Amino acid sequence: MAGTIRIGTAGWSLAPGEQHRFPAGASHLQRYAQVFEACEINSSFHRPHRAATWARWAAEVPDGFAFSAKLPREITHERRLVDCEAPLRSFLDAAGALGDRLRALLVQLPPSLAFDAPTADAFFAALHGLHPAPAVLEPRHASWFTPAVDAWLAQRRIARVLADPVRHAPGRWPGGWPQCVYLRLHGWPRVYTSPYPEATLLALAQRLRLAADEGRDAWCIFDNTARGAATGDALRLRELLAQT
Numbered sequence: 436m437a438g439t440i441r442i443g444t445a446g447w448s449l450a451p452g453e454q455h456r457f458p459a460g461a462s463h464l465q466r467y468a469q470v471f472e473a474c475e476i477n478s479s480f481h482r483p484h485r486a487a488t489w490a491r492w493a494a495e496v497p498d499g500f501a502f503s504a505k506l507p508r509e510i511t512h513e514r515r516l517v518d519c520e521a522p523l524r525s526f527l528d529a530a531g532a533l534g535d536r537l538r539a540l541l542v543q544l545p546p547s548l549a550f551d552a553p554t555a556d557a558f559f560a561a562l563h564g565l566h567p568a569p570a571v572l573e574p575r576h577a578s579w580f581t582p583a584v585d586a587w588l589a590q591r592r593i594a595r596v597l598a599d600p601v602r603h604a605p606g607r608w609p610g611g612w613p614q615c616v617y618l619r620l621h622g623w624p625r626v627y628t629s630p631y632p633e634a635t636l637l638a639l640a641q642r643l644r645l646a647a648d649e650g651r652d653a654w655c656i657f658d659n660t661a662r663g664a665a666t667g668d669a670l671r672l673r674e675l676l677a678q679t
Contacts, residue, residue: 436649437648437650438646438647438648438649438650438651438652438653439472439536439647439652439653440472440474440644440646440647440653440655440676441473441501441641441652441653441654441655442471442472442473442655442669442672442673442676443467443471443472443473443475443654443655443656443657443669444471444474444475444656444657444658444660444665444669445466445475445476445477445601445619445656445657445658445660445665446474446476446477446478446660447463447467447468448660448663448666449463449466449575449665450662450663450664450665450666451663451667452663452667453663453666454466455669456470456670457469457470458470458652459492461495461577462495462497464492464585465495465496468495468496468497469497470670470673471669472499472500472501473500473501473502473503473538473654473656473674474500474501474503475501475503475504475505475541475619475656475658476492476502476503476504476505477505477658479504479505479506479507479526479530480505480506480507480508480511480543481507481508481536482652483507483525483526483529484490484529484530485529485595486528486529486531486532487532488529489529489530489531489532489533490532490533492533493532493533493534496536500536501536501538501539501654502533502536502538502539503537503538503539503540503541503571503617503654503656504530504533504537504539504541505541505543505578506523506540506542507522507526507545508539509522510523510526511542511543511544511545511548511623512544512545515545515548515554516544516548516555516557516558517554517558518591519558519561520561523561523562523565524565527565527566530566530592531566536676537566537568538568538569538641539564539568539569539570539571539615539617539654540562540568540569540570540571541571541573541617542562542564542570542571542595543571543573543575544573544574544575544576544579545574545575545591546575546602547576548574548575548576549576549578549579550574550576550578550579550584552587557588558593559593560566563591563592569592569593569594569612569614569615570592570593570594571593571594571596571615571654572588572593572594572595572596572611572618573593573595573596573598573619574595575598575602577602577603578638580593580603580604580606580610581605585605585610585611586622588610588611588612589610589611589613591612592612592614593611593612594609594610594611594613594614594615594616594617595609595610595611596614596617596618596619597609597616597617597619597631598616598619598621598622599618599619599620599621599623599644600621600626608634609611613651613668614650614652615626615651615652615653615654616643616646616651616652616653617653617654617656618639618643618654618655618656619658620639620655620656620657620658620659620668621658621659622658622659622661622664626659627658627659627660627661628659628660628661628664629636629659629664629666630664630667630668631657631668633671636668636671636675637675638671638679639655639672639675639679640672640676640678641674643655643672643676644676644679655669655672657669657672
């Protein structure tokens with residue numbers, strides 16, 4: 436059985452030069468969701484949103500649309516995964532208003548946070564106990580990029596994100612739980628700004644198609660949003676996927 440491919444951007448801002456490629460709608464999110472299959476909500480990392488806000492977003496997208504939501508900074512960067520059940524519960528009580536449109540929980544770790552099995556085990560057990568959406572983990576310390584940790588993640592159904600630019604050589608392809616493939620593309624050579632060249636987008640299309648053919652659920656999120664490159668890159672990737 437073929438898997439799914441979800442293409443989108445971090446947030447749903449529409450680059451001015453690309454807005455003509457989106458249908459009319461009452462909001463940018465409504466227009467965005469008529470073209471793309473997914474969106475990563477990054478603003479939840481910086482500030483909380485009311486349940487009513489999450490519910491409004493869910494109501495503005497069609498059936499089958501998927502959101503991923505980034506866990507708050509308080510959990511990942513301030514508490515560093517320790518004693519997090521209360522803020523986790525608060526976050527998920529609100530984000531849960533997305534209903535079945537919440538399809539992934541993004542856990543981005545600070546570069547200084549090394550792998551510690553007891554800490555990680557307790558944290559992800561709590562996360563899985565509070566919400567059924569898959570956890571997608573973006574670690575940045577080298578200790579997370581080993582075969583042993585990859586096996587540890589896979590056993591717990593935690594997908595390791597491929598984040599570009601790649602910090603550590605083993606991160607050139609996703610790891611952990613193989614059923615979910617999650618790519619976060621921040622732009623290169625200028626992070627958050629540069630568009631990706633055609634050759635890179637073609638290689639991405641081929642990788643994503645292979646993952647789907649293997650029955651995996653694949654996400655590709657462009658975060659090179661500073662000058663609007665993400666929109667064009669995501670649109671071009673969809674075109675290339677249609678040709679593969």
